[in-house]
Amino acid sequence: MTGEADIHTSTEAPHIPVMLPEVLDALEPREGKHIIDGTFGAGGYSKAIMDRGARVTGFDQDPNAIADAGAMVNERAGQLSLIQAPFSSMDEHFEAGSVDGVVLDIGVSSMQFDQAERGFSFRFDGPLDMRMAQSGISAADVVNKFAVNDLIRIIGILGEERQASRIAKSIADVRDEVPFETTLQLAKHIEKVTPRKHSDKIHPATRTFQGLRIFVNDELNELAHALHVAEKVLAVGGKLVVVTFHSLEDRIVKRYFQDRTGNVGGSRFLPASVPVPMLYSIDGKAMLSASEAETAVNPRARSAKLRHGTRTDASRDDLDFSIFKLPNLPWPRFSDAAPNNSTRRRR
Numbered sequence: 636m637t638g639e640a641d642i643h644t645s646t647e648a649p650h651i652p653v654m655l656p657e658v659l660d661a662l663e664p665r666e667g668k669h670i671i672d673g674t675f676g677a678g679g680y681s682k683a684i685m686d687r688g689a690r691v692t693g694f695d696q697d698p699n700a701i702a703d704a705g706a707m708v709n710e711r712a713g714q715l716s717l718i719q720a721p722f723s724s725m726d727e728h729f730e731a732g733s734v735d736g737v738v739l740d741i742g743v744s745s746m747q748f749d750q751a752e753r754g755f756s757f758r759f760d761g762p763l764d765m766r767m768a769q770s771g772i773s774a775a776d777v778v779n780k781f782a783v784n785d786l787i788r789i790i791g792i793l794g795e796e797r798q799a800s801r802i803a804k805s806i807a808d809v810r811d812e813v814p815f816e817t818t819l820q821l822a823k824h825i826e827k828v829t830p831r832k833h834s835d836k837i838h839p840a841t842r843t844f845q846g847l848r849i850f851v852n853d854e855l856n857e858l859a860h861a862l863h864v865a866e867k868v869l870a871v872g873g874k875l876v877v878v879t880f881h882s883l884e885d886r887i888v889k890r891y892f893q894d895r896t897g898n899v900g901g902s903r904f905l906p907a908s909v910p911v912p913m914l915y916s917i918d919g920k921a922m923l924s925a926s927e928a929e930t931a932v933n934p935r936a937r938s939a940k941l942r943h944g945t946r947t948d949a950s951r952d953d954l955d956f957s958i959f960k961l962p963n964l965p966w967p968r969f970s971d972a973a974p975n976n977s978t979r980r981r982r
Contacts, residue, residue, distance in 0.1 A: 652679030653936045661876045661943040664689035668735040673722030694722045696768040723860035729868045736874040737865040757822035774847040778815045792962045794846025798829045862891045863954045869946040876943040915944030
C-alpha cells in the first residue's frame with residue numbers, strides 16, 4: 636500500500652512491503668498461529684508471515700487481487716486462504732477470540748495505481764473510477780453529480796487541499812456541458828485552475844485525487860470499523876498491527892489505541908476519570924516510523940507509521956465511534972446519506 640503523493644512523484648517501482656521487519660516483529664507469526672492479512676494486495680506481508688510458519692487468511696475487496704493470487708494459494712496449499720470482502724467484515728467470517736493476529740496496511744496498492752483502467756492515477760489516462768471493489772459509486776459520479784459544498788468538503792478535508800473551493804466551483808462550472816470522464820481530463824482541468832508553482836513538489840491535482848479516492852472507497856470509516864471488529868476476533872495475546880501512510884489514517888489508529896488502552900488523557904482542572912478496562916497493552920514504542928535505510932530504497936515508505944497492540948483478556952461495551960472525529964460527509968457505505976438525494980448537485 637502507499638500514499639497518493641508518493642505515487643505521483645516517483646517512477647514506477649515493484650511492490651515492496653513497507654516496514655516488513657517491524658511488522659513481523661510486532662506480529663510475531665510462527666507455526667500454529669492464524670493471522671489475518673486484512674489488506675492482502677500483492678501478498679507481500681502474507682508471504683513473509685507464511686515463511687515464519689503461520690497460516691494466513693487474506694482479505695481484499697478487489698477481485699483482481701484475489702484472481703492474481705491464485706498461483707500463491709496453490710503453492711501454499713493449506714496455508715493460505717483468501718476472502719473477497721472488505722476487512723471490516725472479518726468478524727462475519729471468524730468467531731470471537733479465534734485469531735492470533737491482524738495486520739492492516741492502509742491505502743491503495745501500487746498495482747492499482749499502475750493499472751490505467753482503474754482510474755486511480757493521472758500518470759495514465761483512464762476512466763475516472765477509483766473503486767477498489769469495482770462496484771458502487773465512482774469518482775466520476777462524485778465529480779459530476781455531487782453538490783458543490785460536498786465537493787469542497789471532500790477535496791478540502793479528505794484531500795487536505797487548500798484550494799478546494801476554487802477547484803470544486805470550477806468543476807461545477809463546466810461539468811454540465813462536458814462531464815468529467817477520464818483521469819487526465821480532470822487533472823488537466825485542475826492544473827489549469829490552480830497552476831503548478833516552481834516550488835511545488837507535487838502535481839496540483841494530487842490532493843484532489845486523494846480526497847476522491849478516500850471518499851469513493853469510504854476508507855476512513857472502513858478503517859474505524861475494521862479496528863473495532865479486529866478486537867472481537869483476536870484471541871487473548873493476539874496482535875493488532877496497523878501501517879498507515881497519511882495523517883488522516885494515523886489519527887484514527889492513534890485515537891483507537893488511546894481509547895482501548897485507557898490512555899485518553901484529560902485535564903488537570905477536572906476530576907480524574909473512572910479507569911476503563913484496557914483491551915490492548917502496548918509493548919515498546921507506541922508508534923514506529925520507517926527507517927532511513929528503508930526510505931532510501933523505497934521512497935513510498937517515507938510517510939509510513941506503524942502502531943500495534945497486544946489483546947488483553949478485558950472486555951468493553953461497544954466502541955464509541957465519536958472518538959475518531961470523522962468528518963460529516965455523505966459517505967457511500969457507512970452513512971445513511973445516499974449520493975442520489977442530499978448529495979445530488981443543485982441547479
